[in-house]
Amino acid sequence: MKLTPPLHYQVDPNMVSEDERQVRGITERLPSGPEEANHALRGDKVLQSALGEKLVPTFMTVLEEYNRRLDNVGPLDSKERRDWLTARM
Amino acid sequence: MSDSVPFEAFLTKHPQIRFVHLQWLDYTSTVRARVFPLRQVREMLVARQAHRLGGLNMTLIDDSAPLTVNNPSGPVGEPVGQARLIPDLESIRLCPGVEGHASIFCDFSTVSVDANEAQLTPADTFAFCPRSTLHCVTEHAHNETGLGFLVGFEIEFACVPQQTLATAVVHQTSGLRTLEAYMMPVLCDISEGLEKSGISIQHFHAEGSANQYEIAMAPLPPLQAADAFITTREAIRRICHTHAMDVSFHPWHPAQNGVHLNLSLYNASMDNAQSLRFTGHDTEENFLAGILHHLNSLFAIGFPYTDCYHRTRPGRRGTGSFKAWGTQNRELPVRKKGSGFWEFKFLDASTQTYLFLAALIAAGHDGIQRCTPLSLADCKGGLLFILFIFQHHA
Numbered sequence: 001m002k003l004t005p006p007l008h009y010q011v012d013p014n015m016v017s018e019d020e021r022q023v024r025g026i027t028e029r030l031p032s033g034p035e036e037a038n039h040a041l042r043g044d045k046v047l048q049s050a051l052g053e054k055l056v057p058t059f060m061t062v063l064e065e066y067n068r069r070l071d072n073v074g075p076l077d078s079k080e081r082r083d084w085l086t087a088r089m
Numbered sequence: 090m091s092d093s094v095p096f097e098a099f100l101t102k103h104p105q106i107r108f109v110h111l112q113w114l115d116y117t118s119t120v121r122a123r124v125f126p127l128r129q130v131r132e133m134l135v136a137r138q139a140h141r142l143g144g145l146n147m148t149l150i151d152d153s154a155p156l157t158v159n160n161p162s163g164p165v166g167e168p169v170g171q172a173r174l175i176p177d178l179e180s181i182r183l184c185p186g187v188e189g190h191a192s193i194f195c196d197f198s199t200v201s202v203d204a205n206e207a208q209l210t211p212a213d214t215f216a217f218c219p220r221s222t223l224h225c226v227t228e229h230a231h232n233e234t235g236l237g238f239l240v241g242f243e244i245e246f247a248c249v250p251q252q253t254l255a256t257a258v259v260h261q262t263s264g265l266r267t268l269e270a271y272m273m274p275v276l277c278d279i280s281e282g283l284e285k286s287g288i289s290i291q292h293f294h295a296e297g298s299a300n301q302y303e304i305a306m307a308p309l310p311p312l313q314a315a316d317a318f319i320t321t322r323e324a325i326r327r328i329c330h331t332h333a334m335d336v337s338f339h340p341w342h343p344a345q346n347g348v349h350l351n352l353s354l355y356n357a358s359m360d361n362a363q364s365l366r367f368t369g370h371d372t373e374e375n376f377l378a379g380i381l382h383h384l385n386s387l388f389a390i391g392f393p394y395t396d397c398y399h400r401t402r403p404g405r406r407g408t409g410s411f412k413a414w415g416t417q418n419r420e421l422p423v424r425k426k427g428s429g430f431w432e433f434k435f436l437d438a439s440t441q442t443y444l445f446l447a448a449l450i451a452a453g454h455d456g457i458q459r460c461t462p463l464s465l466a467d468c469k470g471g472l473l474f475i476l477f478i479f480q481h482h483a
Contacts, residue, residue: 012420013411013468014403021411025465028412030422030435031388033395040385047386050226050451051444054216059444062116062148063393069150070394085396086339088119088151089439 034067093134095178100127103183103191110184110192111140111174114219114319115147118393118441122192123174139173144199146172147217173198177220180316185282185324186331194316196221219443220312226447227311230454234372237357238450240314240350241291241307244321244438247300247337247344248272248329260299267295272302275332279304282324288317297406301344308351311450315442318348322438338438341399347407347437352449354429371460373429377414378463379456380433380449384412384422387452390445391436400437408434415468425467 013026021027031037038060041047048056074080100106109130112122123140125133133140145154174195184190197218200209215221231237250271258270268276272295280290289307296303304325309317322338329336338346354376380387392398400407406419414423414431424432436445455461 012404012409012418013413014409014420024413024468026411026413026468030401030408030410030412031385031392031398033398034389034393037385037389037392041389044383044386046455047383047448047451050229050455051222051447052212052216055219055222055444058148058217059116059219059441060389062150063389066117066150067394070396076395081396082339082342085394085439086337086342088117089338089437 034063038064093178096131096134096181099181099191105189106183106191107189108191109181110190111176111195112192113147113174113195113197114441114443115149116219116441116444117150118439120319120323121146124190134176134178139175139198141171141173144170144172144217147197147199170199173200180313182288182320183282183286185279185286185288185320186328192320194220194319196224219441219447220315223315223443223447223450224312226451226454230450231357234454234457235357236372236457237355238311239308239353239355240311240446241305241309242314242318242321243303243305243349243351244318244325244338245296245301245303245344245346245348246325246329246438247298247339247342247346248275248302248334249300249337249343251333251335260301261295262297263294275329275334276302276304278332279321279324279328282328283321286320286324288320296344298344301346308353311446312443315446318442340397340437340439345400345405345407347400347434348440350433350436350446350449351426352431352433353427370428372457374463375456375459375461376429376453377423377425377431377456378461379454379459380423380452381412381414381463381465382456382461383448383452387445387448388435390448391433391440393439393441397437397439400434413465413468418468421468425469 013021013024031040041056041060070081070085073084107127109125109127110122111125112120115121123142148154175198176193176195178193180194181191184192196215198214199217200214211221211225227238254271259266261267276293280293283290291305291307293302293304295301304321306317306321308314326336337343340346354373401410403409404420408422409420413421414425415421416425418424422433422435424434426432433449
């Protein structure tokens with residue numbers, strides 16, 4: 001039996017097929033990391049204008065540098081890196 | 090600078106105050122503070138004198154400057170010269186867990202003292218200040234749409250005793266036994282400290298993974314909510330340490346810790362002609378559509394570090410990995426909780442809270458202004474879910 005996806009059902013988009021996601025209009029994945037998200041913010045004139053033309057680029061420079069520091073501390077799942085970030089957040 | 094009347098009224102009510110923190114949240118979501126003896130801060134306020142400091146104090150990573158900003162020097166400042174802390178005296182409150190201390194949140198002015206301030210707008214004076222930005226964005230959205238905003242945070246954290254316990258603790262979500270193992274007095278101290286400082290707590294409970302707890306805060310207007318959230322985060326850290334507990338807000342160690350931001354819209358000015366533009370359902374859908382349209386940009390602020398993206402893994406009650414929203418759906422970045430009422434899950438304790446909230450409101454406001462259609466359907470709950478999954482896996 002093939003059940004037509006109903007208009008409303010609780011769905012974890014990760015658990016259904018590509019076709020089934022299409023029915024919901026779910027076609028985009030969330031950013032995979034800061035690089036992809038930062039790229040979006042750099043190109044987002046509306047938010048840059050709302051938050052400040054000076055603030056946004058400065059803010060992003062700081063975050064990019066912070067990510068470089070984290071990478072220098074250790075790989076993503078290393079204890080050193082976990083401890084470093086835990087002490088700061 | 091604001092009038093010192095609220096400051097004196099506060100001191101009359103709390104004569105035990107000996108020290109006052111002037112504090113601000115920098116770009117890395119680090120609370121930085123200058124602590125003043127009461128006499129000194131009082132003299133400064135009476136003389137309407139701002140505290141001056143290096144402009145880099147907004148952009149430091151720990152203690153080093155990561156950047157050079159090549160802005161031309163002019164009347165509008167940049168975060169490299171002198172800056173001034175402009176205290177928002179309405180934000181004065183007791184410091185939870187530190188007897189005799191009070192704190193005041195400050196806006197960070199990067200305009201040189203020589204500039205003719207009469208000719209400058211707040212956008213110039215506070216061009217690099219996230220807190221002031223949140224204030225401006227909220228005001229602007231309110232003036233244009235007649236909408237008001239209420240924000241309530243839920244904060245998750247892991248807490249482990251520094252000394253090994255004699256008996257093993259079973260961790261059960263919302264379990265009373267779990268709470269009473271060792272955390273009840275700690276969480277009561279945190280809650281009472283916050284309540285005494287004027288921050289209302291809705292409840293606390295044991296959360297979904299071992300050693301994890303959550304405190305839910307009462308809703309407030311955006312700026313006050315962000316101030317209250319930062320005060321709460323720091324109170325949790327401080328009071329857990331007092332009780333010899335190791336505390337962690339880390340996104341996945343030892344528990345998957347995040348922050349949930351509950352935002353609701355309301356019609357703030359029924360007697361205001363502009364409020365006629367608030368048409369309920371359309372406004373609500375456009376607001377959400379605006380947020381979804383700017384979702385990737387919002388992630389840049391909400392999840393600043395690679396480490397935060399652990400919560401985008403599927404099936405972990407985080408954000409999931411798809412751009413979607415749903416009524417009472419806990420596997421998505423946006424969960425609709427009611428009419429004009431959503432929970433956003435793409436932030437944590439490392440988020441610059443003021444900037445994130447400003448971006449969220451600006452994105453929603455943009456959706457209203459452009460009448461952005463809501464193209465994503467509601468992934469909402471219901472019995473059919475079970476049928477569907479059954480069919481899918483059969």
